[in-house]
Amino acid sequence: MKPLPPSLPVRPGPGPHAVLLVDDESQTRKWFARTYGQEFEVWLASSAAEALDLLAQRAPAVAVLLSDHRMPGGDGVGLLTQVRQRYPHIARLLVTAYADKDVALAAVNQGQVQHILEKPLDEATTRAALRAALAHGQPSALTPGLPERRATALRETLGFLAHEVHAPLATVRGYLQALRERHAAAPPDEAALAHLVQRHPGELEHLIEAAQRRTDYAQSLVSSFVQSARDAWQPEASAPLRASALVALLRDEYPFEGDEARWLDCDLQQDFDLPARRDLLYLVLCTLVKNALLALRSAPAAQPRLRIVLGRVAAGPGAPAQPCIDVVDNGPGIAPDILSRLLREPVTTRADAGGSGMGLLLGQRVMQSLGGTLTVHSAPAQGTTVRLLFVRPDAARETT
Numbered sequence: 001m002k003p004l005p006p007s008l009p010v011r012p013g014p015g016p017h018a019v020l021l022v023d024d025e026s027q028t029r030k031w032f033a034r035t036y037g038q039e040f041e042v043w044l045a046s047s048a049a050e051a052l053d054l055l056a057q058r059a060p061a062v063a064v065l066l067s068d069h070r071m072p073g074g075d076g077v078g079l080l081t082q083v084r085q086r087y088p089h090i091a092r093l094l095v096t097a098y099a100d101k102d103v104a105l106a107a108v109n110q111g112q113v114q115h116i117l118e119k120p121l122d123e124a125t126t127r128a129a130l131r132a133a134l135a136h137g138q139p140s141a142l143t144p145g146l147p148e149r150r151a152t153a154l155r156e157t158l159g160f161l162a163h164e165v166h167a168p169l170a171t172v173r174g175y176l177q178a179l180r181e182r183h184a185a186a187p188p189d190e191a192a193l194a195h196l197v198q199r200h201p202g203e204l205e206h207l208i209e210a211a212q213r214r215t216d217y218a219q220s221l222v223s224s225f226v227q228s229a230r231d232a233w234q235p236e237a238s239a240p241l242r243a244s245a246l247v248a249l250l251r252d253e254y255p256f257e258g259d260e261a262r263w264l265d266c267d268l269q270q271d272f273d274l275p276a277r278r279d280l281l282y283l284v285l286c287t288l289v290k291n292a293l294l295a296l297r298s299a300p301a302a303q304p305r306l307r308i309v310l311g312r313v314a315a316g317p318g319a320p321a322q323p324c325i326d327v328v329d330n331g332p333g334i335a336p337d338i339l340s341r342l343l344r345e346p347v348t349t350r351a352d353a354g355g356s357g358m359g360l361l362l363g364q365r366v367m368q369s370l371g372g373t374l375t376v377h378s379a380p381a382q383g384t385t386v387r388l389l390f391v392r393p394d395a396a397r398e399t400t
Contacts, residue, residue: 295331
């Protein structure tokens with residue numbers, strides 16, 4: 001293995017940050033370093049072999065690689081292909097004076113390049129391509145496996161969407177069927193008017209308002225999924241979401257029935273930043289609230305109570321305190337045989353109400369993807385507590 005070139009900068013950088021140009025023309029290398037060296041940390045190599053030697057020693061510091069296509073001893077597409085296989089965190093750009101169809105296809109299919117630049121390089125175009133490549137390459141380099149985790153998170157959100165949106169839409173369908181059943185034929189002289197027959201005062205208004213609430217809720221779930229899809233592949237820096245803000249969103253958007261909103265009590269004093277945007281955690285929290293409300297409806301207590309508590313607890317003896325969200329109800333509780341299976345397989349006691357048993361499993365997967373855990377504590381006639389336990393902010397700040 002060759003030693004590092006004497007002219008190679010060795011000052012430390014914040015993870016992957018350097019731009020490596022590979023070109024056999026010395027004048028091109030000098031011009032590139034002079035033109036872009038003020039904005040970027042530029043490294044130079046005169047051949048594919050020299051570039052691979054350099055990467056073998058310093059690949060973690062390289063964020064972007066530009067390679068000329070035609071060079072003695074190896075072409076740029078071949079180099080980019082090897083770099084893709086060995087160092088997938090590096091963004092790859094191809095520079096060529098022979099921008100024909102075959103080169104472009106090979107570059108895309110074999111090297112998975114982000115951009116193809118033509119010689120002579122246009123300064124503004126090249127600078128923009130370098131900036132875009134750095135912005136694209138650094139997040140995945142700093143967090144290995146992040147694209148895969150984002151794809152997993154996206155699949156989990158889609159699973160949540162399919163699971164959660166079924167219930168409100170099925171309810172809306174039921175309300176529409178009820179309105180259809182209450183439709184009565186109009187007298188001949190009032191053929192232009194619609195006639196709906198109420199079984200008791202205010203019934204029709206209730207059906208319409210309830211259907212609207214559930215439609216709005218379903219729309220909010222779909223919006224969460226769309227946001228998740230955007231963030232998965234084009235994450236934008238944004239202020240962290242506070243746990244209290246997530247609870248406020250739920251209080252505003254969840255379609256509570258009757259007096260159910262009054263059952264909800266929130267203790268938000270120990271607020272904290274969440275490790276993800278609202279999409280996934282909003283769906284998790286909605287699922288937990290829905291499960292608690294179904295339990296309270298099935299065996300209503302004298303004073304039904306649902307509490308959401310923001311707190312900090314230690315995962316074990318001697319462990320540091322971690323932020324958590326507890327969803328607590330005073331419903332009938334969960335039988336021990338069901339509780340033992342709840343987070344291992346789909347199990348539900350409310351299949352007649354559309355339950356599939358997947359909600360908690362999906363919530364558990366989301367929490368695991370964030371580095372946290374989901375636990376359930378319950379006993380017959382003693383209610384249920386579901387805890388979302390997050391990693392400490394100073395231990396991990398990764399967004400999915």
